[in-house]
Amino acid sequence: MTYLLTKNLHMLTAVITISGFIVRGFWMMTGSEKLQHRVARVAPHIVDTILLVSGVAMLVMLSLNPFTEAWLLAKLIGLLAYIGLGTVAIRRGPTLQIRLLGFVGAVSAFAYIVGVALSKSPASWLAYLS
Ligand code: HEM
Numbered sequence: 205m206t207y208l209l210t211k212n213l214h215m216l217t218a219v220i221t222i223s224g225f226i227v228r229g230f231w232m233m234t235g236s237e238k239l240q241h242r243v244a245r246v247a248p249h250i251v252d253t254i255l256l257v258s259g260v261a262m263l264v265m266l267s268l269n270p271f272t273e274a275w276l277l278a279k280l281i282g283l284l285a286y287i288g289l290g291t292v293a294i295r296r297g298p299t300l301q302i303r304l305l306g307f308v309g310a311v312s313a314f315a316y317i318v319g320v321a322l323s324k325s326p327a328s329w330l331a332y333l334s
Contacts (some may be wrong), residue, residue: 207265214258218321221251222314228294229307239294252287278326282317286310 231239236237238244259279263270287290292297292306327334 207262210258210261210265214255217251217255217258218318222253222311223305224251225290225294225310225314229311232294232303232307233300248290256283274326275320275324278320278328279317282313282320286313286317289313297307298305 228239228244230236231244242257262268265274268276270280287305289310293303293310294306297303297306316328319331320326323329323331325331
């Protein structure tokens with residue numbers, strides 16, 4: 205019961221983080237001032253923290269070790285890439301071109317992570333080809 209709730213919370217925050225990121229990406233591309241709004245600055249940190257904490261909670265409940273399960277390590281690295289590229293896209297990128305590259309990279313990292321989560325393989329979506 206607790207596990208199922210945690211897993212649903214994890215999947216819900218995964219949907220919220222990518223939806224919010226795409227909206228902020230749109231505001232970045234259109235130069236909208238909404239990007240500077242307090243909610244737009246703080247909410248992603250809260251959502252990403254819940255996503256990570258629920259993931260770690262499931263690791264504990266399932267007694268899984270991310271350093272022996274390759275797909276979990278791939279997810280953690282993917283999450284770091286998603287967050288790092290995301291900050292380039294929204295804030296750190298010095299030019300629009302670099303911010304757009306950051307945006308495409310972050311969305312790709314996210315798609316990779318979802319493939320890893322579903323296939324339980326670091327090969328992500330490619331695992332379905334074999
Ligand atoms: C952007 C980051 C992430 C996304 C989009 C994501 C997405 C998902 C999804 C869609 C599932 C359900 C897969 C299924 O149907 O079985 C899942 C399960 C899971 N995730 Fe994540 N996840 C992310 C980050 C993480 C992180 C960082 C960890 C570990 C620290 C983690 C640990 C887990 C675990 C343990 C499960 C349960 C697998 C099972 O029930 O067999 N996730 N994740």
